[in-house]
Amino acid sequence: MAQIVQSCDSCDATVLAEVDQTVIDGDLRWYVSLRCPNCGSAVEFDDIGLPPDEIRESLIQCDGRWDLHLERMPGDAASISQVLRSALGWSLSDSLSRLKAGTVRIYSGTRVECEWLKVRLRDVAVSSKVVRSAVHA
């Protein structure tokens, strides 16, 4: 389980919080769960979308970095661009320039993020595959 260092809201002790990421009903979600060994206070929270950098880095350290590769260069850059923009908040020019550059690897991040994007791309009839990144985190 990936962990980040937090301080307890109640007593200020340093606590290791467990972090994870999942997909529920098509939404990418991340969550943090901590129980303070000092005062027993427990906190859980979660949110939708890409997690904060600290959590993402911890997930990547724990489970490795993963890439999403397009199976072949698509004719339909517009629909891929639309997915990247709505899923990741990329700008139109960012997503189009990445596709125009002929890059097969369109995303790099956690495995859950890559699997989530793969499904979103499949929804617009674009096939892709999730592979372990050759680039170490």
Ligand SMILES: [Zn+2]
């Ligand atoms: Zn505490």
